[in-house]
Amino acid sequence: MADITLNWLAKVYPGGVRALGGVDLTVRDGEFFALLGPSGCGKSTLLRTIAGLEAATGGSVHIGGRDVTALPPGDRGIAMVFQDYALFPHMTVTENIAYPLKIKKVGRAERTAKARETAEELGLGHLGERRPGQLSGGQQQRAALARAMACHPGVFLLDEPLSNLDARMRLEARTFLKKLQRELGVTTVFVTHDQAEALALADRVAVMEGGELRQVGTPTEVFRRPAGTFVASFIGSTPMNLLEARVTDGGRAVLVAGRELPVPEHAASLVAEGEKLVYGIRPEYLRWSDEAVGAALEGTVSVVENLGSAQLVTLECADGTTSVQVVVPEDHEPAVGTRGWAVPRGERALLYRDGSLVTAAPAPAAQVPA
Amino acid sequence: MSAPTAPRPADDHGPGRGPVGQLLRGVGAYLLVALALGFFALPMLWLAAAPFDRHPGVTASLPEFTLDSFRRLWHNPNAVDSLASSLVLAVGSAVLVVGLSALAAYALSRVRLRGRDGLLYALLLLSSIVTGTAAMVPIFLLAAELNLVDSYLGVILVLTGGLLPAAIFILKDFMDTTPRSYEESARVFGASPLRVMKDVVVPVVRPGLATVGVWTVAQVWGNFLIPFLLLRSPDKSPAAVVMYTFYTEGGQPDLALISTFSLLYSLPVVLMFLFVSRRYGFRFHGGIKA
Ligand SMILES: Nc1ncnc2c1ncn2[C@@H]1O[C@H](COP(=O)(O)OP(=O)(O)OP(=O)(O)O)[C@@H](O)[C@H]1O
Ligand SMILES: [Mg+2]
Numbered sequence: 001m002a003d004i005t006l007n008w009l010a011k012v013y014p015g016g017v018r019a020l021g022g023v024d025l026t027v028r029d030g031e032f033f034a035l036l037g038p039s040g041c042g043k044s045t046l047l048r049t050i051a052g053l054e055a056a057t058g059g060s061v062h063i064g065g066r067d068v069t070a071l072p073p074g075d076r077g078i079a080m081v082f083q084d085y086a087l088f089p090h091m092t093v094t095e096n097i098a099y100p101l102k103i104k105k106v107g108r109a110e111r112t113a114k115a116r117e118t119a120e121e122l123g124l125g126h127l128g129e130r131r132p133g134q135l136s137g138g139q140q141q142r143a144a145l146a147r148a149m150a151c152h153p154g155v156f157l158l159d160e161p162l163s164n165l166d167a168r169m170r171l172e173a174r175t176f177l178k179k180l181q182r183e184l185g186v187t188t189v190f191v192t193h194d195q196a197e198a199l200a201l202a203d204r205v206a207v208m209e210g211g212e213l214r215q216v217g218t219p220t221e222v223f224r225r226p227a228g229t230f231v232a233s234f235i236g237s238t239p240m241n242l243l244e245a246r247v248t249d250g251g252r253a254v255l256v257a258g259r260e261l262p263v264p265e266h267a268a269s270l271v272a273e274g275e276k277l278v279y280g281i282r283p284e285y286l287r288w289s290d291e292a293v294g295a296a297l298e299g300t301v302s303v304v305e306n307l308g309s310a311q312l313v314t315l316e317c318a319d320g321t322t323s324v325q326v327v328v329p330e331d332h333e334p335a336v337g338t339r340g341w342a343v344p345r346g347e348r349a350l351l352y353r354d355g356s357l358v359t360a361a362p363a364p365a366a367q368v369p370a
Numbered sequence: 371m372s373a374p375t376a377p378r379p380a381d382d383h384g385p386g387r388g389p390v391g392q393l394l395r396g397v398g399a400y401l402l403v404a405l406a407l408g409f410f411a412l413p414m415l416w417l418a419a420a421p422f423d424r425h426p427g428v429t430a431s432l433p434e435f436t437l438d439s440f441r442r443l444w445h446n447p448n449a450v451d452s453l454a455s456s457l458v459l460a461v462g463s464a465v466l467v468v469g470l471s472a473l474a475a476y477a478l479s480r481v482r483l484r485g486r487d488g489l490l491y492a493l494l495l496l497s498s499i500v501t502g503t504a505a506m507v508p509i510f511l512l513a514a515e516l517n518l519v520d521s522y523l524g525v526i527l528v529l530t531g532g533l534l535p536a537a538i539f540i541l542k543d544f545m546d547t548t549p550r551s552y553e554e555s556a557r558v559f560g561a562s563p564l565r566v567m568k569d570v571v572v573p574v575v576r577p578g579l580a581t582v583g584v585w586t587v588a589q590v591w592g593n594f595l596i597p598f599l600l601l602r603s604p605d606k607s608p609a610a611v612v613m614y615t616f617y618t619e620g621g622q623p624d625l626a627l628i629s630t631f632s633l634l635y636s637l638p639v640v641l642m643f644l645f646v647s648r649r650y651g652f653r654f655h656g657g658i659k660a
Binding site (some may be wrong): 051052072073074078079080082083084086088089090099100103104123151168370 | 440475482549550552554555556557558560561565569570574576
């Protein structure tokens with residue numbers, strides 16, 4: 001088992017693409033850590049640099065307290081699962097799982113026994129003699145995990161391990177992966193561009209943009225208190241409402257779309273009268289009301305989207321430029337064209353100055369709402 | 371194989387397109403196909419029949435059965451030896467070509483190199499000159515300088531040099547379509563580059579290696595010029611060169627010997643092709659068909 005420490009890690013590809021611009025990060029021993037970000041932000045590059053498949057152009061990588069920056073991948077005590085699983089097509093499942101042991105010069109009988117045992121643990125017992133081409137996507141994924149497990153690495157690196165599965169399989173594999181990681185207790189870094197996956201699986205999440213870390217925190221932290229507007233808009237299955245606001249009432253309220261809303265407690269006394277800010281509130285944290293309410297956003301319903309157990313309602317505010325999304329529970333369905341009010345849960349509202357959060361309070365520790 | 375002038379559907383009502391016209395068109399189409407097939411099949415029939423014929427001519431006919439020609443060939447001092455030297459040359463070149471082109475193709479496919487494609491095309495273009503008639507004199511002089519005249523090694527090296535560029539070209543195509551993640555995966559487990567090559571790359575591109583191997587053997591087996599040029603002693607001559615000696619003093623071809631020898635000469639290549647294609651199946655990628 002091992003922790004990972006990255007010091008000012010940088011990667012510039014030949015040709016001048018700056019994929020990582022100085023990443024400082026510590027992944028704790030036994031932690032399930034997610035690298036999250038949009039396509040092209042450098043997640044894979046970061047993972048591959050930790051693995052040693054790409055040479056860092058600056059900074060250092062320590063695994064288990066050992067400086068591995070200059071070591072080849074094989075000497076770093078890691079195992080990696082690739083997005084396409086990279087199971088060798090000419091070997092059976094058992095041979096694939098046994099391959100890392102073969103490299104480590106474990107005898108044939110012993111490594112076959114070990115591979116069978118690992119396959120059994122992952123529910124692949126009856127598939128040992130098949131070729132990867134004869135397995136389903138989910139089975140291939142398990143075979144790839146088994147191969148990574150078989151050599152008892154200190155660190156697992158997974159590059160989008162679930163993205164080749166269909167939606168249903170992905171949920172199943174997600175639960176399976178989380179359980180497996182708990183049982184093995186191996187430090188795991190996994191890459192994903194799916195924020196729901198990251199929130200569901202990880203102990204901590206790093207959100208990346210343009211080769212930089214934008215925020216590192218528990219799923220609850222990045223969901224409830226995004227450190228910046230980029231993270232705020234990236235995390236959450238329905239994007240956060242980010243509205244133009246101006247501070248009024250001597251710093252006690254903000255004016256949003258012509259309505260006065262109270263300044264959240266954690267930002268009180270940090271804002272100045274007349275200052276222009278961004279007011280952020282998740283659709284889940286807005287309460288719907290059919291009747292006029294004091295501190296609420298007001299508008300006309302323009303779109304109603306069904307989320308299954310709730311509706312996502314879009315309100316066009318009276319100023320004509322602002323639109324707000326509200327999650328309305330299933331027992332109430334506002335009709336398009338009717339007036340409505342959206343009441344923010346005061347303690348969940350966030351204020352952003354130049355793209356970063358205005359706050360004095362420490363981050364919350366509780367679980368993310370489902 | 372289908373005829374290019376297949377019978378049209380019946381709803382076509384032009385003049386002379388009634389049932390009779392249709393029938394005639396069908397007969398015409400099949401006649402054409404039969405003629406074309408016959409054109410290619412006749413030499414094969416001759417090759418199969420003439421060796422067993424007591425009085426072979428240049429026409430294919432039912433043979434007056436005899437194994438005489440085979441007996442005569444067996445006692446010819448060079449015939450059997452020549453098949454052995456053909457084998458040495460073909461296998462030697464195939465081993466060299468497959469081994470070297472695999473390494474080169476792997477490197478060219480994986481390492482980013484400025485002007486890589488230009489280099490490949492230039493090599494490909496030049497290779498046809500190296501083993502061609504144009505370079506006959508320089509090759510002979512070079513071989514003489516290097517003491518490689520009248521040695522198998524000389525012939526093998528020249529043939530290998532000529533075949534390598536095309537082999538690299540074919541194999542690079544196979545290598546390019548092999549996902550890098552296979553190799554990276556093996557590297558993460560601690561495999562050295564040669565180990566990755568042996569355990570992962572070679573097995574994955576095996577059909578490509580088989581293709582190149584078969585192609586090399588066929589090329590060398592049929593090459594006349596280079597061994598004719600470089601091998602001086604008759605007992606070293608390969609089959610393609612020995613074939614040339616089966617003429618009477620008057621310059622008349624000895625049809626019985628030539629046909630028998632041709633049959634023996636072509637059998638190994640046909641057998642090899644059948645074996646390899648059954649074993650590996652030929653796959654071709656990216657529009658390159660060897
Ligand atoms: N081998 C390479 N050579 C040059 N540039 C590269 C190379 N690999 C990646 N890049 C560039 O580096 C940046 C980061 O790429 P990376 O693959 O790490 O993104 P990613 O976050 O994994 O994206 P995705 O979610 O699409 O996989 C991109 O701009 C990409 O174009
Ligand atoms: Mg990626």
